[in-house]
């Protein structure tokens with residue numbers, strides 16, 4: 001009997017080794033795909049890695065819990081760090097060639113960070129309004145990951161739709177030469193979006209949380225089936241449904257244009273809009289969204 005050996009990705013723990021690996025791969029004519037993550041991997045991340053393997057010869061998954069994208073009262077210290085089990089999961093599917101797990105000193109070499117990459121205005125609303133500085137931390141760390149790994153393609157999940165649209169803008173304007181791919185949100189059978197933070201949910205909160213996806217879908221159907229174009233009516237529908245759930249505390253519900261990420265009063269036919277929310281279930285802050293093509 002032949003036992004299949006899991007394909008353990010190579011672990012690279014320093015920026016200099018990563019640069020050398022990428023330069024060698026490029027010299028050999030290999031295309032590199034990067035999947036940036038903060039670890040605590042789940043099936044949603046594995047789907048990103050599998051997607052990445054369709055676009056390149058070599059897949060790098062970075063695992064770095066980035067301090068600059070957490071606010072002072074957020075869960076940076078508590079954020080799960082599970083490098084060994086993350087590598088095992090990646091080995092299971094075999095699509096990942098390298099895990100890049102740099103230290104904080106690798107990503108922020110001079111200690112206090114003075115150089116930031118920011119994308120104006122697109123981070124003002126949605127998660128940006130209640131997490132000041134969050135997207136500045138994300139764009140800064142992702143631009144450094146791009147500089148170190150030189151990816152041809154980078155794959156992100158659309159659960160973080162605001163993050164995707166901001167990074168896409170950054171990538172085009174900075175001329176990184178990297179193409180971004182956004183993969184639809186991976187969900188549990190009951191619609192709950194997969195998230196590393198779902199592990200914070202109690203069983204009662206877990207049972208209530210699929211409400212997020214259900215309400216967003218209902219609002220989307222109000223546009224598609226009934227022709228509802230009033231943004232306030234759509235947002236109110238979701239807000240009322242969330243308020244009816246005692247386990248849930250709303251952070252925000254907002255409807256924005258996908259190009260500018262600015263709030264809309266009404267939907268214009270032919271446009272594409274993003275209805276997004278964040279809500280607390282106990283100590284878990286969950287986000288979800290739906291993208292609606294307004295026919």
Ligand code: PAF
Nearest residue numbers: 036037038066138141160
């Ligand atoms: O989406 C995430 O996990 C993070 O924001 C990212 C893109 C890895 C940057 O730290």
